[in-house]
Amino acid sequence: MAYLLMFVTLLHLITLAMQFIATMEKSWWVWDVLENSDLWYNCRFDNSTGTWLCASSKETEWLKAVQVLMVLSVVFSSVSFLVFLGQLFTMSKGGLFYFTGLCQVFSGLNAFSAALIYTLHNKAILPDSRELTSGHFGYCFILAWVCVPLLLCSGVIYIHLRTTSKMIPLALPKGTDKLCELCQREARLQCTECRVTYYCDEEHQQADWVGIHERICQLLAPIRTPTLYSLQWAGRIETQLKKAELIEICRLVAQSKLSEGKHQEALPAAQFCLHCSIDLHGPSTVQMVPAYLLLAEANMGLGNLARVAELLSQAEWAVLKSPECGHAVRHRLHRSLGRLHTATGNLEAALLNFADDIYFASEEYGLDSTVTCGGYFLMADVFTKQGKMPIARSLYSQVAHTWHCHLTKLLKTHVQNVQNPDMLLESSYDKAQLVEVDEMLKTMLEFEQNDFRKDSTQVALVAHCLAMLWFLGGDSLKALGFGSTALQASQLIPNHDLTEPIQGLLQLVQNLQTESHPV
Ligand SMILES: [Zn+2]
Ligand SMILES: [Zn+2]
Structure with a gap:
């Protein structure tokens, strides 16, 4: 340049x-x-x-x-x-x-x-x-x-x-303390919009711009430029509040990029979140843990397991040092640790961590919450890897029941709201969440269908879950497909109590289709 x-x-x-x-x-x-x-x-x-x-x-x-x-x-x-x-x-x-x-x-x-x-x-x-x-x-x-x-x-x-x-070369002599926002190496470029952010090269500038900087560029200048006011007590408080706001923005951006599966793009936001948290709360405090977990998740998606291990051990240390740390944070930490151990093949350690994950999640959200049963699902995955099919099967059935209850409730509210259009809510799941739940349920459906016992009750239950999920997600074709799978399975069992709700759902989907495509 x-x-x-x-x-x-x-x-x-x-x-x-x-x-x-x-x-x-x-x-x-x-x-x-x-x-x-x-x-x-x-x-x-x-x-x-x-x-x-x-x-x-x-x-x-x-x-x-x-x-x-x-x-x-x-x-x-x-x-x-x-x-x-x-x-x-x-x-x-x-x-x-x-x-x-x-x-x-x-x-x-x-x-x-x-x-x-x-x-x-x-x-x-x-x-x-x-x-x-x-x-x-x-x-x-x-x-x-x-x-x-x-x-x-x-x-x-x-x-x-x-x-x-968007950037200009730095007119600074070598050896000044301007460091790249992403890699902390010596910087050669400066953001022309805020003029308080520096980069080592155009690639890092571009990555940061797409990842987070575009969103926070305008907010950075007042924080990073010391003025007489910002050095006084009132000014310091204001700066702290602005930093907290920044951390929240970055956390949300990183979270949404992660749920879209854009791990590389989530890195700058997660990293900024971490740096800003250290800045605001000091190192090794419990407030740092969410940032560590976000960064770990992004690195996990990219396959940098060594970096994940390093980040999680720092998070673990911060949690250990603060006994007042909440259940929600501990639950997320143990889930991440469990995933890491699953990925590295340390299955026993993974199981221990998932057990802790389930304990803390149930303390925070309740035993029958869908958050808690995410831990069961991950645990079942480990047992499948160990070849312990009966335990895996019983865990999967637990997960299927929890989701079935949850989706049935959602469907009921949805139908009531349709009859009363003032109350109609937006779709209760966003696309990324939908895909995640869909993948989990489909894994379970495949597991049941490939199982030698061919438990039709279980197949009907999981397929019904998928049908409800996609009906709520607005994809009537998928809803019809899974609905008919569920119906076939449930008709194999005499007097099955799911047959009626499944038929009801199929009717709903067909009504919806004739409404949107009048013959
Ligand atoms: Zn760099
Ligand atoms: Zn900028």
């Missing part, structure tokens, strides 16, 4: 000089060593006095056109250079590089027209009395042609600079 700026400045200056020379100097046309013509005069070298004797050129229409175009070209190029300099020093926001680029391109087009006219109509421009074959084009004419591609090139570079002008 810095080199590009230097290069384009140099290019612009050289081109400008060439344009001046081409416009003002003698010899667009050379008759012989002693006589030549430029845009303004015909000159002859007088040997006796050793000076040039010049007379104004005869002003034909074509010559006037060339003169005007060349002057315009110089003017545009100069204006664009001044604007560029102004932009560099004030570094104001907006599309000024764009303006510079367009000016430069326009100047190039003017020079092109001038040179083209001179090439095609030199007969009309030069004095009639002379025979053209006795002369040739001079160096100013060649310079004018050379200017054309240079002007166009620098114009394009300016327009390109404009698109990447």
Whole structure:
């Protein structure tokens, strides 16, 4: 970036000089060593006095056109250079590089027209009395042609600079304490919007911009710029509140990116959340744990298990040091630890952690909560890996029952709300959550269908869950598919008490379809 700026400045200056020379100097046309013509005069070298004797050129229409175009070209190029300099020093926001680029391109087009006219109509421009074959084009004419591609090139570079002008090179000597926001290496770039955030290269700048900076750029300047007020007590309190607000924003952004499966994009937000939490609460405090867990989850998704282990042990240490730490935090910590141990193949440790996870979750949310049964599901996964199918099966059935109760309740409220449109809520699950639950239930359905015992009650239960889930999620095709699977399974069992609710659900879906596609 810095080199590009230097290069384009140099290019612009050289081109400008060439344009001046081409416009003002003698010899667009050379008759012989002693006589030549430029845009303004015909000159002859007088040997006796050793000076040039010049007379104004005869002003034909074509010559006037060339003169005007060349002057315009110089003017545009100069204006664009001044604007560029102004932009560099004030570094104001907006599309000024764009303006510079367009000016430069326009100047190039003017020079092109001038040179083209001179090439095609030199007969009309030069004095009639002379025979053209006795002369040739001079160096100013060649310079004018050379200017054309240079002007166009620098114009394009300016327009390109404009698109990447979210940052400027740091005019700081080496060894200053500006560090990259993402990797903490020495920084070379600065965010032009807030001017308080630094990066080692464009890649990190771009990653941070997409990940979180776009959302918090405007909020950072008042926090990171110390003023007299911010050093006083009231100012400090205000800064602390702003930091807490920032942490919350970053936490939400990281969370939503994680639930969309964008682990790489979630990293900057999670990392910022961590740094800001350390800043606000100090290291190894329990307030740090959510940030550690977010960062660990992002790294888990990327497969950096060593980093996950490191982060989780820091979180564990912070929790150990604070006995007042809440159940919700402990539940999330143990779930993450369990996932880590599952991934590294340490299945016994994973089971212990999931057991703790379930304990703390049930203390916080209740035993029959869907949050708690997430732990059962993960545990069942470990038992499947160990080949302990009966335990896995009973855990899965526990999970299926919990979700069945939960979804039945949701469906009931949904149907009531449909009858009473004022109460109609938005879909109770967002897309990412839907997909997550869908994956979990489908794993269980496959497990049951591949099981040698073929427990139809269980298949009907899980398929009914999936049908309700997708009905609530607004996908009636999937709801119909899982609904009919559930119905088939339940009809294998005489007097099965699920048959009626499943038929009711299928009826609901069909009503919905005929409503949206009237025959
Ligand atoms: Zn970096
Ligand atoms: Zn910024």
